[in-house]
Amino acid sequence: MHSMSLKLFVDFNDVKSRHTTPGQVSFGAGESPVRLSFGDQGRRSCRIIAHASERDGGAGAGAEAGGAESQSQQNKSSFFARSQTYALMKQQMELAAKSENFEEAARLRDSLKSFEEEEPVLRLRGLMREAIANEKFEDAARYRDQIKEIAPHYLLKCSSDATTLGIRVQVRSVYIEGRSQPLRGQYFFAYRIRITNNSNRPVQLLKRHWIITNANEKSEDVWGIGVIGEQPVILPNNSFEYSSACPLTTPSGRMEGDFEMKHIDKVGSKTFNVAVAPFALSTFGDATDSI
Known part of the structure; x- marks a missing residue:
């Protein structure tokens, strides 16, 4: 069985700040006010490399059960990694825009768009909405269950x-x-x-x-x-x-x-x-x- 993982490599230059948003917004569970502060960023580059690895499946009923559980854990772990990659790319795009590196910001915007089109959870959610709109409720329930297995919070x-x-x-x-x-x-x-x-x-x-x-x-x-x-x-x-x-x-x-x-x-x-x-x-x- 083949699984796909994403790795993000980011090259950082020195950060020279200092942009502070006006006013206050409260951060943390304690709800004490803290001002938001954002740093301007020099040019950054970001590239995504996909690695495929092959794993052998188990044999027998016990192995199949263990394999299913292992697959579920892999799905969740993979979603966590993709979410982290997505968050990094969004942050890079924001910082590139703040530093007026618009070419890099545009490149990252296009990368994010491609990422969103290929992200399994986002794709499944689109299919679920389409199935509901077409009153194909069995299909919608199947897509919902797949999302729940990968990322229950996303429902x-x-x-x-x-x-x-x-x-x-x-x-x-x-x-x-x-x-x-x-x-x-x-x-x-x-x-x-x-x-x-x-x-x-x-x-x-x-x-x-x-x-x-x-x-x-x-x-x-x-x-x-x-x-x-x-x-x-x-x-x-x-x-x-x-x-x-x-x-x-x-x-x-x-x-x-x-x-x-x-x-x-x-x-x-x-x-x-x-x-x-x-x-x-x-x-x-x-x-x-x-x-």
Whole structure:
């Protein structure tokens, strides 16, 4: 059996910074504000080399079972490597554009386009959407199962929308190339949250709880008071929005959680939890519109 792996070779020149984005955006599970900082980059070159290797299959029922499990692990490992390559290429393109090396930026843009056309997960997702549009639901289910085997997180969108007791929570995440270092296994994802009070009673957000899961299914629970240092009061038919971010050690993952709130128009009101539906953190992103 043949398997294909991708290796990325990047030539770095000296980095001479210093571009800093205005304002602040909060990074990390603790939601403390940190300013985004991007470095300008000199010319970089990037080339992708594909290596094919041949492995012998096992014999017998036990070997077949072991082979299937091994193949599944190889698929996931291969997706991880491709995701890392994709993240590196996107970062290189951004830095080339910032340093006004437009020829290199255009070359990397074309490489990314080719990569996206050949990436199995992106191709399978396109086939799944086409099958659903043509009402070929058995085919769509088969494509979905193949995606789930390779990259279960990718079935989630980079956005979610949930309503609890009239409180609507919308989330949208995006990958931040400028704060990520794929070669070191560091990936940053910013997310924007809009909380809308569609009830007829004012509420106050007291606490937050996040469950952050990386591509290796390692989860972390994070609790905190309020959000970005505030415990906002949200009146009926009003919204509160904020931005924060989450670092991951893998190119994809997911987040979900809840906000603890209470009604403030009546003394002694009990607190209640408002769900934040799961959403993906992905270097590939998706086609979902921003909030």
